[in-house]
Amino acid sequence: MNYKINISKVESSKVDSLDFDNIPLGKTFTDHMFICDYENGAWTNPRIEPLKPIATHPAAMALHYGQAIFEGMKATVTKEGEPLLFRPAKNAERLNFSADRMGMPDFPENLFIEGLKQLVDLEKKWIPPVEGSALYLRPFMYADEPFIGMRAATSYKFIIMASPSGPFFTKRIKLYAETKYIRAAEGGTGEAKAAGNYAAAIRPTELAKAKGYDQVLWLDPHEFNYIQEVGTMNIFFKIAGKFYTPNLNGAILNGITRLSVIELLKARGFEVIERQITLEEIIEASNNGTLEEAFGTGTAVGIAMIEAIGYKDLNIHVSDENPVGQMIQDTINGIRSGAMVDEFNWMVKTEKELV
Ligand SMILES: *Cc1c(COP(=O)(O)O)cnc(C)c1O
Numbered sequence: 001m002n003y004k005i006n007i008s009k010v011e012s013s014k015v016d017s018l019d020f021d022n023i024p025l026g027k028t029f030t031d032h033m034f035i036c037d038y039e040n041g042a043w044t045n046p047r048i049e050p051l052k053p054i055a056t057h058p059a060a061m062a063l064h065y066g067q068a069i070f071e072g073m074k075a076t077v078t079k080e081g082e083p084l085l086f087r088p089a090k091n092a093e094r095l096n097f098s099a100d101r102m103g104m105p106d107f108p109e110n111l112f113i114e115g116l117k118q119l120v121d122l123e124k125k126w127i128p129p130v131e132g133s134a135l136y137l138r139p140f141m142y143a144d145e146p147f148i149g150m151r152a153a154t155s156y157k158f159i160i161m162a163s164p165s166g167p168f169f170t171k172r173i174k175l176y177a178e179t180k181y182i183r184a185a186e187g188g189t190g191e192a193k194a195a196g197n198y199a200a201a202i203r204p205t206e207l208a209k210a211k212g213y214d215q216v217l218w219l220d221p222h223e224f225n226y227i228q229e230v231g232t233m234n235i236f237f238k239i240a241g242k243f244y245t246p247n248l249n250g251a252i253l254n255g256i257t258r259l260s261v262i263e264l265l266k267a268r269g270f271e272v273i274e275r276q277i278t279l280e281e282i283i284e285a286s287n288n289g290t291l292e293e294a295f296g297t298g299t300a301v302g303i304a305m306i307e308a309i310g311y312k313d314l315n316i317h318v319s320d321e322n323p324v325g326q327m328i329q330d331t332i333n334g335i336r337s338g339a340m341v342d343e344f345n346w347m348v349k350t351e352k353e354l355v
Pocket residue numbers: 072193229230231232233234253254255256257258297298299300
């Protein structure tokens with residue numbers, strides 16, 4: 001199906017007021033947004049218009065019952081000024097996976113990609129040119145039907161916003177292995193990028209920060225022993241030369257960076273094993289000197305090197321140096337900026353292809 005996206009532009013862009021060397025994280029938005037309404041069983045009126053607040057009825061169902069999901073992705077620009085998207089079809093697919101879990105309607109994947117391309121193309125001056133920085137894109141969907149009562153809403157909005165972000169100078173992070181609160185259980189909503197998952201993580205994350213850690217390391221909900229993931233990142237360990245990451249068991253978010261890191265590691269000749277990983281194994285590997293590296297992976301941060309894990313009274317030393325983690329970070333950034341060959345065919349151009 002073909003969609004006509006109506007475009008109404010701002011009179012004058014705010015891009016000239018942006019200091020690209022000093023972008024306040026998550027607070028700066030581009031001039032326009034992509035927006036589409038779901039009514040009477042169909043998505044209608046896809047459009048790009050000036051970004052502005054939207055009037056919401058106080059009974060909008062997302063506010064009460066939490067039908068709200070999102071995606072996170074990045075657009076980069078080559079030195080020739082050409083915008084590139086990183087594996088956008090994966091985000092379109094995952095949005096619909098989340099929608100399905102939350103009883104929300106599918107969003108047409110071709111319209112997702114087309115809206116994204118047209119928005120990024122219109123906002124290309126906002127894409128920070130420095131390697132490691134990007135235009136962060138936030139597609140999301142929420143129930144806006146005014147209704148008090150428990151059922152799936154009948155009207156929704158799908159929106160894509162864009163927010164420039166500077167290079168992330170990630171320091172090495174310390175994780176707190178949480179043994180009281182959980183993030184997700186099999187059969188729950190952990191595998192969906194559902195807004196409520198993050199609300200539930202806020203308090204435990206504040207408590208971990210108050211203890212001097214950067215992020216929570218989530219453990220399984222039954223024994224607090226199997227490792228799940230970190231904040232908004234999946235996790236990898238390198239033990240005696242091999243990489244390990246928790247298998248997707250229904251409670252772990254299926255990260256697109258995770259998938260890309262697995263592909264890249266395998267292409268570089270590393271063995272990558274997806275299976276359950278216990279904290280005991282990590283403690284043992286740390287003690288016997290076989291724990292070589294650990295890092296988190298996610299769109300927002302890229303690769304975050306892990307220094308230590310706090311678990312009960314233990315401080316587990318994890319890694320001091322991450323040569324492979326660094327290689328991955330540099331390769332992904334290099335491919336995104338067009339400086340390295342896109343050997344995996346990850347990048348998608350926003351400009352119309354001539355057919
Ligand atoms: C978004 C997210 C990730 C990372 O996914 P990417 O697709 O790599 O950005 C990992 N864990 C959680 C809980 C997330 O929300």
